[in-house]
Amino acid sequence: MMGDPAGVPTETATPTVPRVLTGSFAEGPSYVTWRSRGTTDWLVVHTTGGRGRFGAVDGRSLVVGRGDLVLLRPGVRHDYGTAAGADGWELQWAHVHPRPDWAPLLDWPEALPGVRHLHLAGEVHARVRESFARATALGQGGLAQAELFALNALETALLWAATQVPGTSTLDPRLISVLEDVGARLAEPLTVAGLARRAGLSPSRLTHLFSEQLGVPPMRFVERQRMQAARQLLELTSRPVAEVARAVGYDDPLYFSTRFRRHTGCSPTAHRARSTGALPSS
Incomplete structure (x- = not known):
């Protein structure tokens, strides 16, 4: 010009x-x-x-x-x-x-x-x-x-x-790949050490970032995401509870039910019944 x-x-x-x-x-x-x-x-x-x-x-x-x-x-x-x-x-x-x-x-x-x-x-x-x-x-x-x-x-x-706009909940770029990894691998064994390797961080540094930016340590976040996915499977499918448990990373359906009750206040079976308007079988 x-x-x-x-x-x-x-x-x-x-x-x-x-x-x-x-x-x-x-x-x-x-x-x-x-x-x-x-x-x-x-x-x-x-x-x-x-x-x-x-x-x-x-x-x-x-x-x-x-x-x-x-x-x-x-x-x-x-x-x-x-x-x-x-x-x-x-x-x-x-x-x-x-x-x-x-x-x-x-x-x-x-x-x-x-x-x-x-x-x-x-x-x-x-x-x-x-x-x-x-x-x-x-x-x-x-x-x-x-x-x-x-x-x-x-x-x-x-x-x-x-995600990088100042004044909002700006997310550290190193956490992004970790969060995606968690979402894609809920059915697999996940550890703080493994997630830290994905981010190129030490386990202690990753734990600090999770607590600082997401308000919870890594494995509590993982469990929260697993329970969210479990609720969706219970509401939207007719899969048995044991199959839902495996789909979100729990080999033991009894332990899964215990953790689910702690997060939601009810058993997986009761949650499904509430979501469909049906009464849980006695």
């Missing part, structure tokens, strides 16, 4: 965005975008490499690097490009008309007037990058309802990003 002799920047074309449009760029040092009136959609930009720059109407700038996520709301001037002195800028982007229920996902801190910003690291950065790439692949893949697939993938990226 060279601009005219008077120094007025040349307007960058504004894309047509029915609901969502995503993509990725790997740009050199001269890359610049200027839209004096912004766009009617929200623009999300995720930096995956190099450095970029966002300018604001008050003359200040925000320099971004790997893991930075920037959000420009509708009507905010688009003044961004490769940062001065950088060899290039690699970015994933999305123009989107969000659904109304996305409002909490877009409530990020404002770094500059009209420019919202989050920094992502570790597992969260990887998940956002993966979800952006999936949104682009689905949106360009020619599937029926491709736009809805892309919109859902972008929502996943924003959900991951929302």
Whole structure:
């Protein structure tokens, strides 16, 4: 974008965005975008490499690097490009008309007037990058309802990003893989040592993080998730109690029933009867 002799920047074309449009760029040092009136959609930009720059109407700038996520709301001037002195800028982007229920996902801190910003690291950065790439692949893949697939993938990226919004219950990125591991392996033997290895932490450090951020130590959290899964199986299936116990990691159905009663105040059989409106057999 060279601009005219008077120094007025040349307007960058504004894309047509029915609901969502995503993509990725790997740009050199001269890359610049200027839209004096912004766009009617929200623009999300995720930096995956190099450095970029966002300018604001008050003359200040925000320099971004790997893991930075920037959000420009509708009507905010688009003044961004490769940062001065950088060899290039690699970015994933999305123009989107969000659904109304996305409002909490877009409530990020404002770094500059009209420019919202989050920094992502570790597992969260990887998940956002993966979800952006999936949104682009689905949106360009020619599937029926491709736009809805892309919109859902972008929502996943924003959900991951929302775990890092300051002032909310920000989750340590090292816990994310552990929580997923627990959810996927409830039927298997789980130990603090094994979960700690998954997170790359010592057992004592993992226990501290669980207690600090989730309010319970690791194995109490595991049991809580197992009991939640057991309640669902009892309510939604007719599996015998012993089979439900095995499905959530208990080989001994009597011990499972004891733990279930401690968590819920009733036996597995009574819980099933209550959920179906039936009387438990005597």
